[in-house]
Amino acid sequence: MVENTPLDIEEIVRDSFDENETEQLAERLEELEPEEIAFALEAMPLEQRLSTWLTLSNEQQIESLTYMRVDARVNIFKQLDTDQLQTLVAEIDVDDLIELLDELPDHIYQYACSRLDLQEKQWLDQALTYDEEQCGRYADHDVLILSKNAKVRDAVRLFTKLEEDAEYQEALFVVDRTGRYVGLLHGIRLLGKPNHLPVVGLIDDEAPVVRGAMDLDEGSDMVARSGYSALAVLDDEDKLLGRLSIGEALENVRRSLESQFMHTAGLGEEEDLFAPVIQSAKRRALWLGINLLTAFLAAWTIGLFEATLQQVVALAVLMPIVASMGGIAGSQTLTLIIRGLALGQITPQTYWTLFRKELSVGAMNGVLWALVIAGTTYLWFGDWIIAAVIAMAIVINISVAALSGVVIPVWLEKAKIDPALSGSVILTTVTDVIGFFAFLGLGSLFLL
Incomplete structure (x- = not known):
C-alpha cells in the first residue's frame, strides 16, 4: 500500500481542477487504495468529483463508491445517464451490489441482478433476508471453503490458487457435507504435515463465530477483539453465510464512531461535504x-x-x-x-x-x-x-x-x-x- 499524506490528497484535489493534469491525475489515483480514492473524491466539489471519478477504471469506480458516504455516491449516480450506470454495474460483484443497491435507481438494480449468475443470485437473496444493521447483510463471500473430509493436500491446493492481492485469507472455513460450519483451518497448521493427513484433526473449533442476525456493530467489535483476521458468519442453522474480515470490521467501527460524532450536531454520518x-x-x-x-x-x-x-x-x-x-x-x-x-x-x-x-x-x-x-x-x-x-x-x-x-x-x-x-x-x-x-x-x- 502506498502511503499518502494529507498534502498528497490536497494536491490531487487541486489537480482535479486542471484539465492539463487529467492524465497525470489518473496515474496518481492508480497508486491509491480504494478508501483513499474515496476520501480524495469526497474532498472535491461535485463537478470535479465526477470528472475525476470518470478517469478511474471500472473496478476502481465501483470499489471507491463502496467506501464513499451514501450522499457522496448518490450525488455521483444522479449525474450519470442510464448507459453509464449500466456499464458501471454490468460486471459488478454481488458483495459490491449489496453495498450499493439502496442508492442505485431501481431499473439499474434490476439490470445488475439480471447479470448475476445463479450462485450470486442466491447470495443476494440470502443477504436481503437481513436488514441494513445486521451482519448477515454484509457477509463477504470471498472465502476459501473446505470439506471436513478433505486432506492436507486439498487445503494446500486451495491456498496455492490465491491471487497475490488476496486479503485476510490466512485460514480456510471448514464445513460438513450439508454446509454447516465446523471450524477454521489456519494455513500455518499445514506446515510440515503429510499430504494424506485428514484436516479434521487440525481444525480450530474454538474460534468465535458471528451470527447473521447479530447487530453489525456488535459483530464488528467481536472480530476486532478476536485476534483473527476474519470470522465466519453463520445463519440460524449454523450454515456458512460468508465471513466478516478485520478490515470490514474496523471500517464499520470507524463509521459508527463518526455517526455518533455527527449525531451530536443533529447530522447523519452520510452527510456529503459538498451536497447541494x-x-x-x-x-x-x-x-x-x-x-x-x-x-x-x-x-x-x-x-x-x-x-x-x-x-x-x-x-x-x-x-x-x-x-x-x-x-x-x-x-x-x-x-x-x-x-x-x-x-x-x-x-x-x-x-x-x-x-x-x-x-x-x-x-x-x-x-x-x-x-x-x-x-x-x-x-x-x-x-x-x-x-x-x-x-x-x-x-x-x-x-x-x-x-x-x-x-x-x-x-x-x-x-x-x-x-x-x-x-x-x-x-x-x-x-x-x-x-x-x-x-x-x-x-x-x-x-x-
Whole structure:
C-alpha cells in the first residue's frame, strides 16, 4: 500500500481542477487504495468529483463508491445517464451490489441482478433476508471453503490458487457435507504435515463465530477483539453465510464512531461535504426548528421574571453564566454516558452507581465554582446577596445537569431513540430552563 499524506490528497484535489493534469491525475489515483480514492473524491466539489471519478477504471469506480458516504455516491449516480450506470454495474460483484443497491435507481438494480449468475443470485437473496444493521447483510463471500473430509493436500491446493492481492485469507472455513460450519483451518497448521493427513484433526473449533442476525456493530467489535483476521458468519442453522474480515470490521467501527460524532450536531454520518444547498438546508432545518422550540421555552421562563429583571439589571448580566456552566457540566456527563452505552459498559445494575457518582461530581464542582463565581460577582457588583443568589443557582444547575446527563441518554435508549442524536438538545433545554428558573427565582425571593 502506498502511503499518502494529507498534502498528497490536497494536491490531487487541486489537480482535479486542471484539465492539463487529467492524465497525470489518473496515474496518481492508480497508486491509491480504494478508501483513499474515496476520501480524495469526497474532498472535491461535485463537478470535479465526477470528472475525476470518470478517469478511474471500472473496478476502481465501483470499489471507491463502496467506501464513499451514501450522499457522496448518490450525488455521483444522479449525474450519470442510464448507459453509464449500466456499464458501471454490468460486471459488478454481488458483495459490491449489496453495498450499493439502496442508492442505485431501481431499473439499474434490476439490470445488475439480471447479470448475476445463479450462485450470486442466491447470495443476494440470502443477504436481503437481513436488514441494513445486521451482519448477515454484509457477509463477504470471498472465502476459501473446505470439506471436513478433505486432506492436507486439498487445503494446500486451495491456498496455492490465491491471487497475490488476496486479503485476510490466512485460514480456510471448514464445513460438513450439508454446509454447516465446523471450524477454521489456519494455513500455518499445514506446515510440515503429510499430504494424506485428514484436516479434521487440525481444525480450530474454538474460534468465535458471528451470527447473521447479530447487530453489525456488535459483530464488528467481536472480530476486532478476536485476534483473527476474519470470522465466519453463520445463519440460524449454523450454515456458512460468508465471513466478516478485520478490515470490514474496523471500517464499520470507524463509521459508527463518526455517526455518533455527527449525531451530536443533529447530522447523519452520510452527510456529503459538498451536497447541494437545498438538500443540506432541508436536513439541518429540522433540528434548527426543534432548537427554536426549546429556545422559546427558555425565553418563556425568563419572561416569568420580567419584573425582577427590570429592577435588578445585574441578574440579566449574570444569567448567561448560570446557563453556560450547567450546559458544560451536563455535556461532560452526557458524552461519558453515551460512550458507555455505545460500548455496552452500562447496565441496569450500574445505573444507580452512576447516578450517585455523577451527583457527587456535580455537587463538588458546583460548590467549587459557585464560590469562585460568587467572589467575582461580589467584586464586580459589590452586593453579597447577588453573589449568594448566583452561587446557589450554580450549585443547583450543575447538580441537575450532571443528573440529566445520566438520565436523559439512558431514557432515550430505552425509548429506542439515539441518545447521540437528541440527547444534547434535551440537555440544553433542561439546563437553560432549570438554570434561569433557579437564578431568577432566587433573585426574586431575596432581592425584591
